[in-house]
Amino acid sequence: MLGQLALTGAASSSASNRIFVYEVEGLQQNEQTDNNRYPVRNSSTILMQVPYSRMNKEMQRINRLGGRIVNIRPLTEPTSGS
Incomplete structure (x- = not known):
């Protein structure tokens, strides 16, 4: 259990600062977006x-x-350290 928590924490710390860019088409105003x-x-x-x-x-x-x-x-391309 302790080993799983350590692995999860390490994975989430490197993933927490990763940002991705979605290119989306076809969004339109509807009942749900009227609440925004x-x-x-x-x-x-x-x-x-x-x-x-x-x-x-x-x-x-x-x-x-x-x-x-x-x-x-x-958002940013990974750089190779070699």
């Missing part, structure tokens, strides 16, 4: 910055809003 304090604009694509820990929840939210994820990429 801001309007959803109708455009071809938008870019959203999403922390690693919220990726799954954000994908579900985008699907509920009628959007489609076109591309997912890290």
